[in-house]
Amino acid sequence: MENDKSLLKVEDLKTYFYSKEGTVKAVDGVNFSINRGETLGIAGESGCGKSVTAQSILRLTPKNGRIENGRILLRTDEKTVDLVSLKASGDEIRKIRGKKISIIFQEPMTSFSMVHTIGSQIIEVIRLHQGCTRKEARDRTLELLNMVGLSAEQAIDAYPFSLSGGMRQRAMIAMSLSCMPSLLIADEPTTAVDVTIQAQVLKLLRRIQKEKQMALIMITHDLAVLSELCDKVMIMYLGKDVEHAPTKELFSNPKHPYTKGLLNSVPKLHQGPRQKIEAIKGTVPSPYALPTGCSFHPRCPDFIPGLCDKEIPKLFDVDENHKVSCFLYQ
């Protein structure tokens, strides 16, 4: 990694959850890296481990979740740190949270505390990481709120419940940008807002990301969002990364049967009203009883008996930037 220019590199990350019912391998060996100013999309069905991956990076997983394996290497100006080796509530990770890496969650309704003003919640982050005066922090907050297109003077003293969902998500973006992080993780930022707002939020994210040369990890199950926003994409299925490719390549030349299924299950505009949507057959298996071998094999149209149900495929190179974990491309 020393000579490589990636900002964040995740290697064989495994995050497991423990409960009375058993162990859930929410993230089970994920690898990816992202460069400065680059946009990476992470996509997959609900429950595939996208959000847990994001939470693991900032060490925010709930108490019953534990990172079992892997490295999360973050390169800062001075040095490279392995976030996995830090204490989950220690000083070091706290200096990274909100300052070097910010995260936007999907629920704009509950992401702010309802009894504090928007302003006080943003000023708090600025003062925490930059140690400036209240006045300076307030001016900076006004700037940020303006930047995300809110009428800053009103929004800064408003309570979250008096703002609409879209406005809250803008305020959330303003808060996540308050210390100009080098990496922004957006965990389904548009899932809970309606379509017109979605477009605005995405536009805003793209504009800011370009302006500030920030790296952006966009977590979504919406393929349209991926094609709009991302340079490259990682597809996840049941805690594993099954395909990596540049966005254009992924949409024009998907390799993994699961990726193909995902792309086919979206209606296409130019094919008119009576097109057949091909759903992926079967359902996502219970996380407590994962299939043997490739976890996609029970739903896979190209299943090779004796191989896919016995062995776990590793990532095979299709070309330099395109990797897929499927025996078809061995």
Added chain:
Amino acid sequence: MLRFILHRILWMIPTLLFISILSFIIIEAPPGDFMTTYVSRLREQGEDMGQVTIDGLRARYGLDQPIYVKYFKWIRGVVQGDFGQSLEWQRPVADLLRARLPWSILISLSSLLFVYLIAIPIGVYSATHLYSKLDYFFNLVGFIGLAIPNFLFALIMLWFIFQRTGNAAIGLFSREFLMAPWSFARVIDLFKHLWLPALVIGTAGTAGMIRIMRANLLDELSKAYVMVARAKGLSERKVLYKYPFRIALNPVVSTIGWTLPALFSGEVLVSIVLGIPTIAPIFLGSLMGQDMFLAGSIVFIMATLTVIGTLISDILLGWLDPRIRESI
């Protein structure tokens, strides 16, 4: 906010009037009146009173009048600050209340303080250390506290203190301070006695409050804004106290309104067992002796305190939570 407070204070007037009518009717509901109880008590002691004397007294006290006349006479006095005469004590009700009400309020408030001081920290600990050994321990103690009757707990404590020290922990003062004028030493002596009734009366409330605090905080801890606060880089302490704790306090604050009257009624038996000169023992006596002006006045004052308690908790809630503030 000011408008809200004024509005609420104005509403207190019809509420209290309604309560006074209702309580007067209930007190009058049992057959007979003060004279019936009085005469039968005399008969038990072998004395008798002529029917003429009885009727004379009844007329003098106004007991022969219809209930609404009695009520209006009484409530007219109450409005002017005169609560009437206690038939049994042969003294103005106001005098009796003046001597005892401060003790009742003092004990209720110190129990309340005890409840919050103990319950909030334990509730927070239990919620943040869910299913830990101490959490289970506090749960167990809490359930015992809820289940044990106050008067029994008072008796056990009395026995226990007597066994350990040889003193009967009765009353609010030691003998040498009982009639003494107020001094610093007397206040200290008061506090030495006050903890026991506060503890006994507050136990059940504390147990209940721990459950409320724990459940509220657990609810709040799982909300998205907690993870957001953590993702900002705040310390765990700040994450807990600035956000979920603030919001979890709301239901606790809103219980002030009904905690006060609950403590009042919890106090009755305890005051009798521990020999504390609160309002409770004379209240019980007035109900048994059908001393209706005294009983009515006590109910009326308790109701007033309850309504005031509710008002205080509403004001605090408005101050704590902008959502409530803006909806009023």
